Amino acid sequence: MIWADLVLIAVAIVTFIALLTMLGSLWVWVPYVPTPKQVVKRMVELAKLQGSEVVYDLGCGDARLLIEAKKNYPGIQAVGYELPLGIYLFAKLKVALSKLRIEIHLQDFRKVNMGNADVIFLYLVPEVFAKLENKLNQELRAGTRIISHGFEFPKKVPVHVERVPLPSWHPFRTKGKEGPRVFVYKW
Secondary structure, eight states: OHHHHHHHHHHHHHHHHHHHHHHHHHHHTOOOOOOOHHHHHHHHHHTTOOSSOEEEEETOTTSHHHHHHHHHOTTSEEEEEEOSHHHHHHHHHHHHHHTOOEEEEESOGGGSOOTTOSEEEEOOOHHHHHHHHHHHHHHOOTTOEEEEESOOOSSOOOSEEEEOOOOTTOTTOOTTOOSOEEEEEEO
8 A cells, every 4th residue: 555655646746747847838938849969969069168168058958958068078167047847857867867067957047147158058939039139138248159059039140050960850850951050149
């Protein structure tokens, strides 16, 4: 009987976390959609990290970008922000398993001052970009690099745009296009 009670409690906890995650995703209007590995690698390359920068990932999902960046540049300070609880816990687990020093915060990145950032990674929905652009204009110092997967800022002109090739079977590859776009900005 005790095992049945433990299973019931575990199911209740998982259900509660899943519900909080869904509500959190609705609240921030940004669903969890993982960035393909090929795009992750290219985004890290395009960031042109030197090894001692402060790197943010806003809406870090499962922390795959920060893990890739930290593996290649162990000297960076890697910081991720995620709001839905389940995705945050998943990111914390992946970081723990990677054994890399990466900070993951359960916090709304819109309430964080990013003035010390050297590089910021983004994979957000277009509706977030206009408000985020205003915030970044107020907070970022000149030269901060922003690498965005899929979407662009409404007023800022990217310094570089490219498509990242994906295999023909990949769900992110759209008909007639090689793969998703990556935008590089310099503030």
